[in-house]
Amino acid sequence: MNSKKRNWTPYWLLLPSFIYLALFFAYPMVRGLVLAVWDDEALLPMRTEATLNSPESGNIHIGEQVEILGRQGNLIPADEEVVDNLLTETWFRVEGETESGEAFSGWSSETRIRVREEADDGTPLAGTVRTKLGSGADPLTTLYSEPNEKSDVVASVEPRTVVQIAELTTLELWFNIRGEEDGQVVEGWVPSRFLQIFEDETRGRIDRGTAGEFTTEFISKMVNDRFFWPAVRTTLLLMLLIIPAQFVLAIIMALVIQARLKFNSIFLYIFSIPLGVSDLAAGILFFAIFTQNGLLNSVLQGLGLIDTARPYLTNETRYWILIAIWLAEVWRATSIVMVIVVSGLQAISDEVLEAAELFGAGLWDRIRYVILPLLRPSLQVALILRTILALQVFAVVVALSGGDVVTVLANETYRQYFELRNNNVAAAYAGFILLLSMITSVIYLNAIRTQEEIEGDA
Amino acid sequence: MAEIKIENVQKRFGDFVAVDDATLTVADREFVVLLGPSGCGKTTLLRTIAGLGMADSGRISIGGRDVTYLPPRERKLSMVFQSYAIFPHMNVYDNIAFGLKMSKVAKPEMDRRVHESAEMLHIEQLLDRFPGKMSGGQRQRVAVARALAMQADVLLMDEPLSNLDALLRLEMRAELKRLLSDIGVTTIYVTHDQIEALSMGDRIAVMKDGVIQQIDHPTTVYDLPSNQFVGSFIGNPPMNFLNGEIVRENGLQVRVGDYLIRPEPELANLIQNIDGTTVRLGIRAENMEAVAQPADDALQVSVLVVEPLGSQNLLTVRIGDDLVKVATHPTFDAAPNTDLWLRFPTDQIRWIHPESNVTLYA
């Protein structure tokens, strides 16, 4: 081993793994958990003026009903794509001559110009100034230096003046809205893309936002989802049924291996085959057995116990599906526990077992007083690992029930993400699975550690 | 009665015969040591007696009961393992009490016996300690206490002292001997250390290659070994062996170098019957007489090495082609590359048949 002065080698050696895990594990993890409680688009910031540069005047929640106080066109930033809900208005830069022969060139909203001439591709080329309807209104149309009502007035033009349309530009409409937020009345300008307008531009509703906030909305969505509680029940039920069975079977398998019979090597090979089988393949295997034309029915019929094929994997026979899942998981995942148990067993010296036998312990006594206590650390690890994996059982369920008749938490996560496109709720499910995993781990660690502490063992 | 009778026991591992036709009777309360080099089968024999491995043929009885095919726990034995085999997850009290618990001994009695055993081994203060926090010597005591608490008729011990350091081994040897003789349990003790064997056993069974060579009281094994192997294995330094030439004139004499030895009459007849001209002599280092001055009735030898061991001087001398160890009083003056004269008292010479290696006795 190296001397006391600081040796940087180990740190260099660890660095790649550390970076990799931080990047592809820690960071996504945190983001994922955040995703479950952070709604990216819950709030819409409002501005004091109808431009993105002006300061914020407050936030308003999506879904809020608002009054529309005014509208204004605004240049769309060039790099933004066209989005839905965008209300636009087109402005023309028109050129022409007044009756008095003065040339003018200025911007006006296209609503003020009637297009009379268009190019082949529809681009407006020329038109006339429209009359203003309604009495009491200013009959002249104002032209501005920029496509913005706030800019300088360049000219005022009579109706029916002929103009050439030199340029056009599309502006996004901004609306000055008033609504309620946190019990207070707020006002501000927002781009139209975030609004739904009705009632003739007097009322509107915030459609989506750009700022995020913490919310339990996704969590409540998840909990209130009609599949949530069934999924939880089924997952926990499976867990409670599968794990004890696996441990008993694994211990039996481990003892067979430890007995070192002839052909031990072959036993070992076959016992560990399921380790390499994917949960999907295992699901298919047992599907093949339980399907109506499958092995189980064939055997039962061959033995004369039934007359016709019985269905096992249908909606009416949920408990059979559970049994099939139970079998598939026990079949597949027991090998891992067996390997851990065998390693633990090998650590128990033969002489200790011989001593136990010599001092009067039969097989049961040996298992109870010597083997199990000494296996405790291995069993602890195996238990935690298996439980966490059991909480994630996925493909087996899909293979045996299509994910509909019987559903589990992992399945729901997949469904929310894939079919319902609901990333946040999917993340909530994932977070819930994580929470369950952590809780069970802590329970195991405590339940087992307490005993050790009582015994005062190192 | 807890007499152990082993009759013609054989134990094989595949084709390899580990214990071949072993026959041994251990009387009640007797302490017998199985002694031999590594691989001689002593541990295998012990384990077969314990039931940790079934005998392939032969019969084992304990207290008149045939136990040959019984599993260990039905043989009513107690054992101390070489590695101690203490249960690491139980404290000392539970370790010692284990066998009693398995036999369903009542709690007060169990408690009494545990404390009694612990006292005998001087470990009462360790009763609630765990093995992980104890030294090797302490663990060894726990192993012995556990075995003794059973108060079984038979105690088996598999090299219990070999994992201790030299000083501790010395102490424990004496302590064990005293303890066991006080208790008076029939004991079979396995060791490869001949000093331990000589020190502790009522009788020693020397084994080699699965075969018991000799079973006798220590002094007999020491003084009257049954063959060359036993002679060379027992004793420190081991017995010396020299080749001598049989001279069949003027009665029977044996020539070593230019020195003639006249064997005792009963033995001379046996030597007479040897086919051939050589016979081997065995004599212990301390049984030769060494004189520094030339003597007519002594053999002249040259000293090669002098080892001053404190209690004696051990000289390595050359006799013909053989190297011989001679033990002398520590004040005896000798130096390397000087000469020495040795006398061989005939009653101390053991005559060994050159082919069968068996010692000739009348």
Add this chain to the structure above:
Amino acid sequence: MSTNIGSTKPAPRELNSFQRKMLRRQKLNRGFTYGIGICIVLWILVPIFFIFSMAFTTPEVVRSYPKSILPFIPFSMDTMRFFLASEGIWAGTLNSIIVAVITLLLSTIIAAPAGYAISRYIFPWRNFYRLSILTVRAFPIVVLSIPLAILFIRAGIFDNIYSLALMHTALALPTSILVIGSVFASIPYDLEEAAMVFGCTPFQAFRHVVLPLVLPGMAASAVFTFVLSWNEVFAASILTVQNRTLPAQVLAALTNSSEAYQFAGGFFMLIPALIFMFFIRNYLFNMWGQVSK
């Protein structure tokens, strides 16, 4: 004085009834253990054999009921061929292999130095590192897949088998580090010291002495990583849409596919398990042994 030299075969003795009973009890115990072992072997092999027989017979037999006792009547490659020709299967297999190989290489390259470090050096933070590796190891894959998918979408590398390989590596790393660490730990440092005494630099000592000894264990760990990656279903289903791996493809087609497809698919996915487990069975205990404290 009694001596007992030379071996004469003892005269064969009659066993009395008591001894016979004891001997029988011994044999019964052994037989019982064999029996249990064989039962478990059957339990494991029967489903596999059934799928095997279904995968290599005609689709008609696959659909038929009841299934006959004798398998492979008739023997036919039709079902397998049908499966292999199905949409996305060959591509999926290729993708699975690529992902698994990349995962294997990447995780071994990153894990090896880390494993060496934790087995050979004692440094502050060592326990912290080990603890975090253990926690990461126990992490649910489900929890990781969703945010990674979103991350990859944002980064523009979604639906890409290389990004799936990155994720699989993240999942395989902790186990690899621990396994390789325990493999290195099983080789005493004395060997390296001896090599250095005889003139090697630390690196040469590593290369000539340690590396040959750890290669089998590391190879086993790599094989295991390959199998894990090949089998992985959940993340593959989430992270790949067009460029699916085999399990993701089969899962997606599962509800709409015929039994023949499923059976052939199931068997096909099993093949690596059958092959690889045979080779690494002896290393399994090395790999998982260190796990238990």
